Amino acid sequence: xVSFGQLSDNPAIPARSVDWQDDALVLxxxxxxxxxxxxxxxKAYRPVVDAIKRLSVRGAxxxxxxxxxxxxxxxxxLQGDTDxxxxxxxxxRLARPTAVNLARAVDRVAANASxxxxxxxxxxxxxxDEEIAASWSMGVYGSDLLIELGxxxxxxxxxxxxxxxxxxxxxxxxxxVIETMLERGLLEEALPLETRPLLQGGRLGAPFRxxxxxxxxxxxSRGAADAVLVGADRVAANGDTANKVGTFSxxxxxxxxxxxxxxxxxxxTIDLDTPSGDxxxxxxxxxxxxxxxxxxxVAPPGTDAINPAFDITPxxxxxxxxxDRRVVxxxxxxxxxxxxxxxxxxxxxxxxx
Amino acid sequence: xVSFGQLSDNPAIPARSVDWQDDALVLxxxxxxxxxxxxxxxKAYRPVVDAIKRLSVRGAxxxxxxxxxxxxxxxxxLQGDTDxxxxxxxxxRLARPTAVNLARAVDRVAANASxxxxxxxxxxxxxxDEEIAASWSMGVYGSDLLIELGxxxxxxxxxxxxxxxxxxxxxxxxxxVIETMLERGLLEEALPLETRPLLQGGRLGAPFRxxxxxxxxxxxSRGAADAVLVGADRVAANGDTANKVGTFSxxxxxxxxxxxxxxxxxxxTIDLDTPSGDxxxxxxxxxxxxxxxxxxxVAPPGTDAINPAFDITPxxxxxxxxxDRRVVxxxxxxxxxxxxxxxxxxxxxxxxx
Numbered sequence: 001x002v003s004f005g006q007l008s009d010n011p012a013i014p015a016r017s018v019d020w021q022d023d024a025l026v027l028x029x030x031x032x033x034x035x036x037x038x039x040x041x042x043k044a045y046r047p048v049v050d051a052i053k054r055l056s057v058r059g060a061x062x063x064x065x066x067x068x069x070x071x072x073x074x075x076x077x078l079q080g081d082t083d084x085x086x087x088x089x090x091x092x093r094l095a096r097p098t099a100v101n102l103a104r105a106v107d108r109v110a111a112n113a114s115x116x117x118x119x120x121x122x123x124x125x126x127x128x129d130e131e132i133a134a135s136w137s138m139g140v141y142g143s144d145l146l147i148e149l150g151x152x153x154x155x156x157x158x159x160x161x162x163x164x165x166x167x168x169x170x171x172x173x174x175x176x177v178i179e180t181m182l183e184r185g186l187l188e189e190a191l192p193l194e195t196r197p198l199l200q201g202g203r204l205g206a207p208f209r210x211x212x213x214x215x216x217x218x219x220x221s222r223g224a225a226d227a228v229l230v231g232a233d234r235v236a237a238n239g240d241t242a243n244k245v246g247t248f249s250x251x252x253x254x255x256x257x258x259x260x261x262x263x264x265x266x267x268x269t270i271d272l273d274t275p276s277g278d279x280x281x282x283x284x285x286x287x288x289x290x291x292x293x294x295x296x297x298v299a300p301p302g303t304d305a306i307n308p309a310f311d312i313t314p315x316x317x318x319x320x321x322x323x324d325r326r327v328v329x330x331x332x333x334x335x336x337x338x339x340x341x342x343x344x345x346x347x348x349x350x351x352x353x
Numbered sequence: 354x355v356s357f358g359q360l361s362d363n364p365a366i367p368a369r370s371v372d373w374q375d376d377a378l379v380l381x382x383x384x385x386x387x388x389x390x391x392x393x394x395x396k397a398y399r400p401v402v403d404a405i406k407r408l409s410v411r412g413a414x415x416x417x418x419x420x421x422x423x424x425x426x427x428x429x430x431l432q433g434d435t436d437x438x439x440x441x442x443x444x445x446r447l448a449r450p451t452a453v454n455l456a457r458a459v460d461r462v463a464a465n466a467s468x469x470x471x472x473x474x475x476x477x478x479x480x481x482d483e484e485i486a487a488s489w490s491m492g493v494y495g496s497d498l499l500i501e502l503g504x505x506x507x508x509x510x511x512x513x514x515x516x517x518x519x520x521x522x523x524x525x526x527x528x529x530v531i532e533t534m535l536e537r538g539l540l541e542e543a544l545p546l547e548t549r550p551l552l553q554g555g556r557l558g559a560p561f562r563x564x565x566x567x568x569x570x571x572x573x574s575r576g577a578a579d580a581v582l583v584g585a586d587r588v589a590a591n592g593d594t595a596n597k598v599g600t601f602s603x604x605x606x607x608x609x610x611x612x613x614x615x616x617x618x619x620x621x622t623i624d625l626d627t628p629s630g631d632x633x634x635x636x637x638x639x640x641x642x643x644x645x646x647x648x649x650x651v652a653p654p655g656t657d658a659i660n661p662a663f664d665i666t667p668x669x670x671x672x673x674x675x676x677d678r679r680v681v682x683x684x685x686x687x688x689x690x691x692x693x694x695x696x697x698x699x700x701x702x703x704x705x706x
Contacts, residue, residue, distance in 0.1 A: 191659070193567075194643065194652070210643055210658040213567035214546075214599025218664035221601065246567025248574065252605040290547065290563055299547070305563040306544070311571035 014039070016132075017166040018057060018065045020125060025069040029056045030166055045074035045088050052095035052102070059167020060233045060269050061131040064101030067092050068124035071109040076117045085113070097281045098242055098310050099233040100271040127268075128169060134266035134324035135171035136346040142177030142264050142322040143184060146227055149260050149319075154188035155181060155226040158216060161193070161244035163231035163264070170348070173264040174229035177322070180346075191216075191225055193246060213246045217253025228254045230313075232265035237337055239315030239330045240277030241265075245308050251317040260319040267323045272337055277312035285309045367392070369485070370519040371410060371418045373478060378422040382409045383519055398427035398441050405448035405455070412520020413586045413622050414484040417454030420445050421477035424462040429470045438466070450634045451595055451663050452586040453624040480621075481522060487619035487677035488524035489699040495530030495617050495675040496537060499580055502613050502672075507541035508534060508579040511569060514546070514597035516584035516617070523701070526617040527582035530675070533699075544569075544578055546599060566599045570606025581607045583666075585618035590690055592668030592683045593630030594618075598661050604670040613672040620676045625690055630665035638662045 017028045024041040025048060032038050040056060042048050048070035051057055057066045074088035093106045105127050112119045146155060157178050161167075164175035171179060181187040190208040193216050211219060219225070228250055234242040241247070241263050254261035274280060287305035299305075321328045325341040328334045370381045377394040378401060385391050393409060395401050401423035404410055410419045427441035446459045458480050465473045499508060510531050514520075517528035524532060534540040543561040546569050564572060572578070581603055587595040594600070594616050607614035627633060640658035652658075674681045678694040681687045 208657070210640070210652055210656050212598065212643055212660070213565070214602055215659065215661055215664070217602035217605060218598060218661065219659060221665075224659070245565065245571060249567055249570035249602040249606060252570060252609055253602060256605055287563070290565060299563055303563050304561070306568065306572060306577070307565070308568055308571065311568070312574075 015165075016128075016170050018062045018069075018169050019128070020069055020121070025066060025073060027051055027057050027066060028166065030058050031056055033166075042070075043073060044077055045070050045092065048073060049091050049095045052092075059163065059173075059231070060099035060101040061134070061168040061173070061266055062166065063096060063099050064105035064268060065124070065128045065131055065169055067095070067102045068105040068109045068127045069121075071106055072117060072120040072124050075113060075120055096283060098283050099269070100274075101233075101268050104268060131169045131266060131268065132171070132348060133344055134268070135165075135168045135173065135176045136348055137324035137344045138173055138264050138266065138322055139171065139176040139180030140346040141324070141327055142174075142229070142262065143180040143186070145262065145320060145322055145327050146177070146181060146260075147186070150226045152186070154186050156189045156191065156224065157181065157187065158191040158220065158225040158228045158250070159193070160213070160216070160230055160246050160250055163229075167231060168266075173231040173266070174262075177229055177262075177264055191219070193250070214249075216246070216250050217256070220250075220253040220257040220259055223257070225259060227260045227262060229262050229264055232263050232269050233310055234274065234280055235263060235265055235270045235321060235336070236274040236276050236280060236315075237272045238276045239263075239318055239321060239328070239336060240280070241313045241315075241318060241321075242277065242280045242282070242310045243313065245311045248311040248313045248317075251313045255317050261313075261317060262319055263313075263321045265321065265323060267325055267341070270321075270323060270336060277314060280310075280312060282311070283309045368518075369481075369523050371415045371422075371481070371522050373422055373474070373481070378419060378426060380404055380410050380419060381519065383411050384409055386519075395423075396426065397430055398423050398445065401426060402444050402448045405445075412516065412526075412584070413452035413454040414487070414521040414526070414619055415519065416449060416452050417458035417621060418477070418481045418484055418522055420448070420455045421458040421462045421480045422474075424459055425470060425473040425477050428466060428473055449636060451636050452622070453627075454586075454621050457621060484522045484619060484621065485524070485701060486697055487621070488518075488521045488526065488529045489701055490677035490697040491526055491617050491619065491675055492524065492529040492533030493699040494677070494680055495527075495582070495615065496533040496539070498615065498673060498675055498680050499530070499534060499613075500539070503579045505539070507539050509542045509544065509577065510534065510540065511544040511573065511578040511581045511603070512546070513566070513569070513583055513599050513603055516582075520584060521619075526584040526619070527615075530582055530615075530617050544572070546603070567602075569599070569603050570609070573603075573606040573610040573612055576610070578612060580613045580615060582615050582617055585616050585622050586663055587627065587633055588616060588618055588623045588674060588689070589627040589629050589633060589668075590625045591629045592616075592671055592674060592681070592689060593633070594666045594668075594671060594674075595630065595633045595635070595663045596666065598664045601664040601666045601670075604666045608670050614666075614670060615672055616666075616674045618674065618676060620678055620694070623674075623676065623689060630667065633663075633665060635664070636662045 024043045027040045029038045070092045078084040089110045159174045164172035193213045290305035291299040319331045328339045377396045380393045382391045423445045431437040442463045512527045517525035546566045585594045585596045643658035644652040644656045672684045681692045
């Protein structure tokens with residue numbers, strides 16, 4: 001579900017896709033979108049694990065924040081059962097393997113266990129706020145880069161998967177950049193891919209046309225877009241990027257068309273401990289997601305499938321990695337391990353905080 | 354709908370997806386598969402035009418044969434109304450723009466109008482029989498090429514869209530080659546892409562796993578297949594190939610992975626009058642196919658879409674074009690206009706004729 005503009009347009013949808021309210025983790029159940037907007041209020045850790053596994057919460061930053069609150073919830077629930085708490089932390093940590101944000105956020109909150117629930121909750125809230133600030137900052141860094149590469153004129157921007165506020169607590173990664181371009185009057189059209197198997201394609205508060213995933217590279221070859229922007233689940237030290245399956249073929253298409261291919265991800269998604277994409281585990285989510293679209297069966301019973309949820313785009317196909325603290329131009333030989341962090345730029349409007 | 358093995362496995366399904374029986378054009382209504390097998394018996398030309406437009410019949414060779422019978426039907430129906438017949442021929446010819454087989458088969462039957470209905474029907478039956486013979490022959494030429502390229506061992510073959518008997522009257526183009534490999538004991542696994550937006554993915558009578566379209570190039574990069582086989586709606590003189598959208602990104606993936614990318618199409622799909630892919634009209638089938646999967650809505654109401662039904666794969670990404678009469682190795686600099694035709698090889702088993 002591409003959610004650009006959606007959080008503010010629909011009064012039924014809260015400003016943040018993942019938040020803490022009334023002693024509970026509150027999530028928009030993304031498995032029900034776009035038909036239904038239902039909020040989950042979770043006060044026990046197992047439902048948090050399930051929500052992550054079932055994809056009620058999606059997108060690396062949002063998954064990380066959900067996991068962070070999950071650790072505090074587990075601590076409160078298990079009241080001094082140290083072994084139980086360790087197991088809970090482990091379950092949360094392993095609920096999904098690809099996004100680095102999850103393990104990182106879980107570990108960061110768990111490291112505060114000696115301080116008790118209040119200290120852990122404070123840490124989880126800090127992670128939430130950092131992700132929100134990061135979204136706004138990525139929008140500024142990314143938009144400035146697009147102007148540098150494509151000129152100060154309205155641009156046509158292709159993107160894949162859920163990279164809006166649903167994925168990044170508020171605003172988004174790649175879609176956050178597109179939103180900043182819109183606010184600057186520099187968006188001609190957004191071109192989101194529908195993103196099978198789970199069809200996160202959808203609603204934008206801006207001029208856009210939806211396309212099936214496999215049409216993306218062809219439309220690039222016909223000059224349909226000025227740049228491609230994608231999010232990330234994990235960026236390895238060399239720049240190899242794990243993201244929603246289909247990202248790699250879009251990168252091949254961008255290279256063939258001579259169009260910039262830009263990865264937009266917060267620093268929390270950069271994993272310098274993983275040297276390259278070969279070391280990133282790719283989750284296979286099984287045949288069921290492929291053989292049915294929601295309740296509609298699209299293949300005969302018993303059909304087997306290969307269903308990698310992510311793919312790896314090699315660094316040599318990536319023009320730049322944009323984070324909330326810097327732009328790293330891989331195409332110019334810059335390295336993630338060498339380019340220093342700059343300031344966090346931009347900030348949420350005061351009425352949203 | 355990938356139909357490999359299906360025509361013979363299911364007694365409700367006739368051996369041929371397009372045929373002439375009891376003075377009528379008989380079609381399997383492919384819009385209802387896989388849920389329902391329903392035959393259409395058409396005795397008037399307008400329903401034939403509609404069946405082609407609605408995609409009740411799909412795949413360049415099958416569309417051509419349906420159009421051929423449609424012309425004879427129109428002649429019988431319009432009894433001496435020369436202007437009406439001309440208009441009918443034109444409607445049939447333009448029912449879909451991309452597959453060259455349709456215009457070619459329609460023109461060939463219409464050129465026999467002076468001979469009356471019986472002569473026109475005979476010509477349409479000849480086109481049907483030629484397409485069936487071509488399928489068997491492509492299987493032999495294609496399978497021999499795979500052995501030459503990959504060795505005389507079981508191979509893993511990736512393919513896209515409906516290229517089986519449903520697309521080619523009987524047996525198929527790319528899937529016909531896969532079937533021949535199976536019969537020769539040389540098929541390790543088939544890897545069909547599901548083929549959005551209409552999800553022609555599906556049932557094979559052989560070891561296979563279904564994959565979403567956007568996962569194809571990534572799985573190639575991980576060594577999942579030994580070769581990619583695709584059909585075609587039109588092959589231009591320079592080898593540029595129009596085929597189901599997604600073919601181009603699969604070709605980019607094959608090139609990146611160093612895997613052969615083979616176009617399988619009968620001579621009736623080769624269009625030497627069209628110099629290159631730039632001249633091929635690409636049908637945009639509108640937003641409705643993208644925003645819903647059968648009856649399931651996957652994007653909010655009013656969502657716009659770009660929906661090219663086909664894409665163009667440039668000749669420099671194609672290893673070889675395999676027809677029913679020859680193999681043209683584009684990768685070795687061979688040209689479609691220069692390589693002579695050889696014999697039609699292989700033939701349907703006698704019990705099927």
